[in-house]
Amino acid sequence: MTDARQAVLARIRAALGPDPVAPAVPRDYRRTGNHPPGSPELLDLLVDRLVDYKATVVPTTAATLPADLRAAVAATIPPGGRLIVPPGLPPAWDLDAVTDDGTLAPRDLDTFAGVVTACAAACAETGTIALDGAPDQGRRAITLVPDRHFCVVRADQVVHTVPDLLARLTPTRPLTLISGPSATSDIELNRVEGVHGPRTLVVLLVR
DSSP states (O other): OHHHHHHHHHHHHHHHOSSOOOOOOOOOSOOSOSSOTTOHHHHHHHHHHHHHTTOEEEEEOTTTHHHHHHHHHHHHSOTTOOEEEOTTSOGGGOOOOEEOOSOOOHHHHTTOSEEEEOOSEEETTTTEEEEOOOTTTOOTHHHHSSSEEEEEEEGGGEESSHHHHHHTSOTTSOOEEEOSSOEEOTTTTOOEESSSSOSEEEEEEEO
16 A cells, blocks of 8 residues: 555656646636625625525614514524523623533533624625634634524624635634525435534624
8 A cells, every 4th residue: 555655646746847836826806895894785785695595684783782682582592492602792782691611512512502692704795704713702612513593793894705704804713604504405405404503593783
């Protein structure tokens, strides 16, 4: 096996030559969108994409967010279901929830009915919400294990394109990109939700 591996690698080295030249990377793709962050066109587009992905969008304002968030949680979480939140969530949201201290294992997190977080940014064109592990979003596990994710997105966090989104993110942070509830169609093209994360995504869009 080792001889075969060395033979394959030797052929690759011979094909590449002593000083292979890396091809130039094209950079003529679209870098920015046509609308400024938070514009009504982008918010409408984001809502359209999220609904198409079978997420629930709750329109709200900064003044009514706490009440609207609690109402969305009460309407979605089954009676007796527990909620978990990251440590940096604004106290003004006033949620009856357990604050994650980083010690709960996946088996423990699976006993929670839902999680509430903020977000780092959102892309309207693809309906994608980005988390980066900031204190108001928490570690990745709390947004992947519980069955319901309530995510608060502010209007000024919504940008047009993927390059716009990536420009707002720090690549060294633990990034999670969410486009609707977790789903797959790998098995006979039948859509199955909740395979790799929450089956229910509720987005509180703060206009």
